[in-house]
Amino acid sequence: MSPDTASHRLGPSAARWAITAWCTLTLAAAATASEPPVGSASAAPSTVRVAFHGHENGFDPAQISDVVSAALVGSLFDALLTYDHLARPAKLKPNTAVSLPEVSDNYTRFVFRIKPGITFSEHPAFKDKAGRPTQRELVAADYVYSIKRYYDPAVRSPTLFHYQGAGLLGLDELRQKALDTKTPFPYDTEVEGLKALDRYTLQIRVAKPAPRLPYVLATPALSGAVAREVIESLPDTKAAMAHPVGTGPFKLGAWRRGSRIVLERNPAHQHSVHDEQPAADDAEGQAIAQRFRGRKLPMVDRVEVSIIEEAQPRWLAFLNGELDMVWVPDEFVGSAAPQGQVAPYLAKRGVRMTRVVAPTTRHVYFNLENPIVGGYTPERVALRRALALAYNAPRERALMRRGQMKPAQSVIPPQVSGYDPDLKSEMSDYDPQRAKALLDLAGYVDKDGDGWRDQPNGQPLQLELHTEPTQLARQWQGHWKSSMDAIGVKMSFRMGAWQENIKAARAGKLMMWTTGWSAAIPDGSYFLDLMYGPNKGQSNYARFDLPAFNTLNEQQRVLPDGPERQAVIAQAVKLSLAYMPYKASGHDVNTWLYQPRVQGFRPHPFMRDFWRFVALEP
Incomplete structure (x- = not known):
């Protein structure tokens, strides 16, 4: 999943399984909180x-x-593959496919066999x-139809x-023909x-080796199966969104939108x-697996999703017992989990905690x-590097994030291939004096x-930064304003709504955006x-x-994971640091609290709809 999908752009505050969309998952049982016994038809439905x-x-x-949207789509559509929810590091397994794909011809041919008897939900x-x-x-x-879309x-x-x-063979040509002939x-x-x-x-055939294509085919937001009859019954393409x-x-x-x-x-x-x-030495994972093995998924009957933009109402709802789980807003981490432990007043109520470094990168482009x-x-490159050096990212991590952020050395976060835990770069530096020297040297x-x-x-040198109209975004503005004032x-x-900003960003109309x-x-x-470069108008908001860089990116795509690919990625990262199209602040550290009746919960870095794995029990 921007972090905004499927990889995805994060929504307004997270900038997101987005940055920007922080999601805070909260669970509460409905009138009768426990999940009904398997086979019981009379018990009231359990609601997340x-x-x-x-x-x-x-x-x-x-x-x-x-x-x-990617999190919700993950519960509505099925990809061919999925992830083992408890395995760490991430591990693929079959979903609608009978098994993992048959791979041949140096990762250019993939064959999937689909389980018979899987049916769509009803539709006229x-x-x-x-x-x-x-x-x-x-x-x-x-x-075939879903991917062609x-x-x-x-x-x-x-x-x-x-x-x-x-490079799926023949698909780009079909697209170009439709564009040329209108x-x-x-x-x-x-x-x-x-x-x-x-x-x-x-069968999928590609023009060049694609060793990691199965990951795309394990992500419903990138490859979930839709039915052609349904899509063609709608008045227009946009109607499929609803x-x-x-x-x-x-x-x-x-x-009810938004x-x-x-x-x-x-x-x-x-x-x-x-x-x-889960791994044999993963005690927590083994306990969950043994408890629920063989249970049909999902283990709850209903999911009610509310959009709550501000942090305080979410946190207060958890404290009041109205919610059973919360991704603790950064501003409340100190009172919720001081020194990395559940606060005593919460521990007495049986509240539990889990903390993970998320594969997200917060940045300004x-x-x-x-x-x-x-x-x-040279002068424009110097300008961007100077602005990156001048931005007080340590202050953002300490004050805005309350320490719930790991410094970023590049745009690549932990838990993905290509991440180098030993890298130390200019990206994490805060040095306004060097910034001033660069600007002077470049003629600014x-x-x-x-x-x-x-x-x-x-x-005039006039910067314009776009944000969303949230309290968090106002703090961002304050950090950027003070940082830029310091270097003259x-x-x-x-400020604009998230949907407005993302549309303008894809069109190349924004100078800078906190996402x-x-x-x-x-x-x-x-x-x-x-x-x-070819992703301008899609994920490449920086254009x-x-x-x-394009050549290196194309080279690493066709290589299997290993030292050779890592070396190519490292070269690409160096170019990105030299030209500075993004100023990355850090990678999220997510602190979750949940009540005793929430069972089976474990955040997965790439499965955002993990409520399907949760049971609500007394």
Whole structure:
């Protein structure tokens, strides 16, 4: 999942499984809190109540890129593969596929066999030959159609780059033909890169080795199966965002945009069972696995999602016993978990804690096509590096994040390939004196005597940073303003809704934005793609387009994980540090508190809908 998906852009505050969308999951049992015994039809349904900080955009896998939407889509649609919820590091396992794919021809051919008998949730579009309502089985052709939708220009998928990077044979040509002729995308044209060999067998062929393509095919927000009949029954492409019909563990019950989403157990979903396999020395994981092994998933009947933007109401609700789980807002970590331990007043109530370093990177990006901060000439590069050195990221981590952030040495976070725990770089430095020296050397001095630096050509140097209208964003503004004032650089701010900012960012209209990126898959390419030239208009909000970097990114994609690939990624990282299209502040440390009746909870770095693994018991 931006951190905004599937990798995804984070929503307003997290900047997100987004940065920016922090999600705070909270669980509370409904009237009768315990989950009914298996086979009991009379007990009241168990309800998980979840609060997200950040807004959802919709529920169509091909059209979303934010973290909140990706989390919800993960419960509505099924990808071919999934992750073992308890295994660390992340480990793939089959989902709708019978087994992991058959891989051949140096990672250029992948064959999946789909389990028979999996059906979509009910919909009027599903009819038999006589026009009567019928159940609709999931087949290989559904994945062919679903993946092709990412290439359809009418869909305008922000995550198409995941497939274009792999080079599925024939798909780019179909897309280009639709663009050139301004005709509908030819879904019925068969291509070598994506075929249903028979009813249950899917073949994917790529132009170059794609060792990590299975991760994309394990992420519902990147490859969840939709039904063609449903999509074509809708009035337009955008309508798919509000009418999700899948084979996932839940279905959409109700939706009030930006306020409340209800997910209900999908009775058609029968193929998920708790059979996780944690490491032998993982005592916590083993205990969870033994307790729930063999239980059908999900273990709750209903998920109620509320959008609560501010931190204090979420925290107070937890303290009042209205919520059973909370991702502790940074400003309350000191009172909730002093010295890394559950506070005594909470421990007496049986409250438990878990803490993880998330695969997210919080950053501000510079638009490389902006006439003030963009460009590749020495003075523009010096400007961005000086601004990065001048920003007081340690103060952000200490005051805004209350220490709940690990310093970033590059845009690549922990828990993904390519991360180097031994790297120490300029990215983490705070040095306003060096910043001033760089600006002086590059010609950014006060030419008109007004006390503010000007551009080398004498034009005013005026920065503009976009944020969201939240309390956290106002703190960001304060940090940036004081940091820039200290080096004589004038900065103004503009606030807008998350959806407005993300749309403008994709169009290249923002100079700078406080946002971030959260890994949807355990692959460092996901973060290098933020700077890959062809991804402008998709994940590359900075619109960075350096041929040398692009070449390195393409090289590392085709290599299997290992020292050779790590060396190529390290070179790409050095270029990103030299040109500074992003100023990364750090990587989230997430502190979760949960009540005793929440059982089976364990955050997974790449499965955001982990409520399906939770049981509510006395």
